[in-house]
Amino acid sequence: MTGVPELRIGIVGYGTMGRAHSYGYRVAPNVASLPLRPVVKVISGRDEAGVAAAAATYGAEGWTTNWRDLVDRADVDLVDICTPPGTHAEIAEAAAAAGKAVLSEKPLGTSYAQAHAAWAAVSKAGVRNAIGFNYRRIPAVALMRRMIDDGAIGEVRLWRATWLSDEFTDPATPFDWRFDRAMGGTTIADLGSHLIDMALWMVGPIDEVTAQSETFIRSRPSADGDRAVTIDDASSALVRFAGGARGTFEMARLAVRRPCDFSIEVNGTSGTLVFDYPRMNELLYGDGGDAPGLYGMRTIRAEHPSHPYAPLAWPIGQGIGYGETFVNQAVDLVTAWPNGSWTPSFADGLAVQAVCDAMERSAGERRWVSISEITSDPGLKAEMPLGTAG
Secondary structure, three states: OOOOOEEEEEEEOOOHHHHHHHHHHHHHHHHOOOOOEEEEEEEEOOOHHHHHHHHHHHOOOOEEOOHHHHHHOOOOOEEEEOOOHHHHHHHHHHHHHOOOEEEEEOOOOOOHHHHHHHHHHHHHHOOOEEEEOHHHHOHHHHHHHHHHHOOOOOOEEEEEEEEEOOOOOOOOOOOOHHHOHHHHOOHHHHOHHHHHHHHHHHOOOEEEEEEEEEOOOOEEOOOOOOEEOOOOOEEEEEEEEOOOOEEEEEEEOOOOOOOOEEEEEEEEOOEEEEEEHHHOOEEEEEEOOOOHHHOOOEEEEOOOOOOOOHHHOOOOOOOOOHHHHHHHHHHHHHHOOOOOOOOOOHHHHHHHHHHHHHHHHHHHHOOOEEHHHHHOOOOOOOOOOOOOOO
């Protein structure tokens, strides 16, 4: 991309998500003709040796141990936040105040108040903003949404989604920020936020929820002795959509031998769609209009050039992997710079956080909770319509 202007990026955080976002920026020019060349100018992290090594590995031009220095740099156009959830809002507010575009990993905060502060900051500053719900950019998931919009299953009646992980099954796993409610957020907000985003994106706003949560392993070892775990290990919820559909969610990080498995099923008046992440290049479709002799589900290989994002991937039959969701994200953001629409945006992240908070409140108080209970908090000065912006 010699001679193409640069989109200059600063990534805050060098862990798994910093690595994933860096990968997306590096590969994006190899799969799409872009108006700008994404360049990671600087990456930040608290550990000097760790961030220096990451910068060299990821191809960042420089590094710093102070994220505020990154935000203030004149050669950074986009601040990309890849730190624990409890830090997202503070960094986003600082970036917005500096006039920088902002991309934040999900969730937008560990509470609706935090998420609202981040959304209000970018809205007031008028800066471009996006949130990293990368699973929207799996071709089969994007195709699922398109087929729902096109009426392939009729009117949506039922939604069900599960996310099962085994990352916390071992009681000897040491305490870190992931077990701290204030820093890592809940399992509902961590895993569930992706599922909630896809539900709002595909079906529409949620009116009310009822949920349950449990922490099965209540303490974790640390250098200072056992520390109390302040998050849920597993949660589930029933939801009522504003349009009349009903839904169920389950999120758990104690499901043995389920490494990172999520699934979505949508039942409509004339059909069914099913996505299962371990088979991420496939979408199951049951068409109620099929001849009786063809009863059952057909498998769609979401790799045809007519399918969303498929033209950026490999030829039919080769499929994609997790990394390509970040490549597709980078392509979308860079292609839309500076005047196109960025979705999902902080508005979408705020809508998701409202549902997360409602589920958490419901689990704590053992009752149905309306989303309006969360969004009508008198301590919040400005409100926005529920639902997603994109």
